[in-house]
Amino acid sequence: MNLFDYKNYFENELLNFVKLEISNEDIKKSLLYSLSSGGKRLRPWFINSISNEINVKDTLLCEIAIEILHTTSLIHDDLPAIDNSKLRRGRETNHIKFGEYNSILTGDYGFVFPSKILKKLPYGNNIKLNTINAYLNSTLRLIEGETEDVIFEKKGINPAYKEIINMYKKKTGELFGLSFSIPFILKGDEDKSKIFYENGIKFGISFQIYDDLKDILYDSKELGKDVGKDENKKTLISKIGVEEAKKFADENLQNTLISFKSENLHHTLKNIIELKNIIEKR
Amino acid sequence: MNLFDYKNYFENELLNFVKLEISNEDIKKSLLYSLSSGGKRLRPWFINSISNEINVKDTLLCEIAIEILHTTSLIHDDLPAIDNSKLRRGRETNHIKFGEYNSILTGDYGFVFPSKILKKLPYGNNIKLNTINAYLNSTLRLIEGETEDVIFEKKGINPAYKEIINMYKKKTGELFGLSFSIPFILKGDEDKSKIFYENGIKFGISFQIYDDLKDILYDSKELGKDVGKDENKKTLISKIGVEEAKKFADENLQNTLISFKSENLHHTLKNIIELKNIIEKR
Numbered sequence: 001m002n003l004f005d006y007k008n009y010f011e012n013e014l015l016n017f018v019k020l021e022i023s024n025e026d027i028k029k030s031l032l033y034s035l036s037s038g039g040k041r042l043r044p045w046f047i048n049s050i051s052n053e054i055n056v057k058d059t060l061l062c063e064i065a066i067e068i069l070h071t072t073s074l075i076h077d078d079l080p081a082i083d084n085s086k087l088r089r090g091r092e093t094n095h096i097k098f099g100e101y102n103s104i105l106t107g108d109y110g111f112v113f114p115s116k117i118l119k120k121l122p123y124g125n126n127i128k129l130n131t132i133n134a135y136l137n138s139t140l141r142l143i144e145g146e147t148e149d150v151i152f153e154k155k156g157i158n159p160a161y162k163e164i165i166n167m168y169k170k171k172t173g174e175l176f177g178l179s180f181s182i183p184f185i186l187k188g189d190e191d192k193s194k195i196f197y198e199n200g201i202k203f204g205i206s207f208q209i210y211d212d213l214k215d216i217l218y219d220s221k222e223l224g225k226d227v228g229k230d231e232n233k234k235t236l237i238s239k240i241g242v243e244e245a246k247k248f249a250d251e252n253l254q255n256t257l258i259s260f261k262s263e264n265l266h267h268t269l270k271n272i273i274e275l276k277n278i279i280e281k282r
Numbered sequence: 283m284n285l286f287d288y289k290n291y292f293e294n295e296l297l298n299f300v301k302l303e304i305s306n307e308d309i310k311k312s313l314l315y316s317l318s319s320g321g322k323r324l325r326p327w328f329i330n331s332i333s334n335e336i337n338v339k340d341t342l343l344c345e346i347a348i349e350i351l352h353t354t355s356l357i358h359d360d361l362p363a364i365d366n367s368k369l370r371r372g373r374e375t376n377h378i379k380f381g382e383y384n385s386i387l388t389g390d391y392g393f394v395f396p397s398k399i400l401k402k403l404p405y406g407n408n409i410k411l412n413t414i415n416a417y418l419n420s421t422l423r424l425i426e427g428e429t430e431d432v433i434f435e436k437k438g439i440n441p442a443y444k445e446i447i448n449m450y451k452k453k454t455g456e457l458f459g460l461s462f463s464i465p466f467i468l469k470g471d472e473d474k475s476k477i478f479y480e481n482g483i484k485f486g487i488s489f490q491i492y493d494d495l496k497d498i499l500y501d502s503k504e505l506g507k508d509v510g511k512d513e514n515k516k517t518l519i520s521k522i523g524v525e526e527a528k529k530f531a532d533e534n535l536q537n538t539l540i541s542f543k544s545e546n547l548h549h550t551l552k553n554i555i556e557l558k559n560i561i562e563k564r
Contacts, residue, residue: 027426128411143394
């Protein structure tokens, strides 16, 4: 499935699943609101697309789990005490809509819920445990990365180049590392799961830098989110400049593309190149 | 081990474990602060004491995981947007000490970390998955219970008797249900794990009511936490009065004691009776 067909298919599955599986009405309503705010659904798409290409089946629960994890992390990032964002994807952020207490608790729920979803995977105990373990590790590193980012900003720390890269690896890289490696974990191919985890991290770094570049080039209305309030954010661009950062992002993306090519993941590769063209033409 | 010897032994193990296992310094410092604030360590003690009496070994990781879960839930409960508590166990709450952003992220970490700890259990995959599943279910219900409690308060809802009991079951009952059932899950005794899960829920309800009664009878200095700001909290006492609530708590506790007796858990039983006497003599 290409990215655009997948988005329609997946959003339907995602929202139906959450409607059925969460019983608390306040948590359900608030999580559904944030889950239905759009987005490219890139992380679950990678799981789906790579899995199809290597003949791994029954990945929907993994796709749902990773999107809930990603959305949950955004709900907490947007909170007044953290990024204090009022707008996300053109709509009010979760805490503006439902109150801060509700967003905190919905986020708590959303960080734990994915592991419970994975318990239902139609795989043997060993693969199931490896999958849950991969999600737990990535979730913890994601939270660590967010903590590093916030601490840099709140404490006015000027991080070194290496510290920024490490923070990007955790904050944005982890969930791509996870989405790239899950198909191989489900296949029971430990070696390749490690290689593709590293590739995903690299893709995530390039993705974060392209996102930082957008924040500089476009205004808030076009992006549907608060821009400019990120001024105190420590980005790679503020460290090494636009040109060098772009070069670094391109290199990382190129490495990802090579890895897809060498593994004959032609469909995934083709879609990524199309996505990059669309982003650059904006 | 009796409750008091256990407390000393366990606190040492708990803090050493966290010092070794968490790498992010800000999360580690903030979690250690809240974990070292004392408390009776009742939930891990139940796991330890019941396990000893039914010959189940290697329970330390389960004990550590449940105490981290309990402490984490308190860190988020105390946040300005939820209970807005400035004092807990005689010390500044986590967000007063480390900032709200740090407490939110430490709590996020603390809700996910326990499952990762359990991955290390020296048990077979099946029992390991059942144990992780029990923790995940209890964590989600704990968050649901907290959500119900906060929603009652923030929206000025006057819940029915049954709704308050349901909220107590989740908010306080769950972690005792978990601590009572884990020894039997580790033993592979599914039937008894279910019976003792229900017993734990009952104990939790009585525990919550005794706690509510303390808040009425003692002042903030004696308890080392904010009192009175719970005025808008919907407690069973505000619904049915002190006498009826106390009667209901005593009945629930009595049921727990009977279940310990019928299962020949004499050591655990003896300690609970002593604990109750100490609380009543305050």
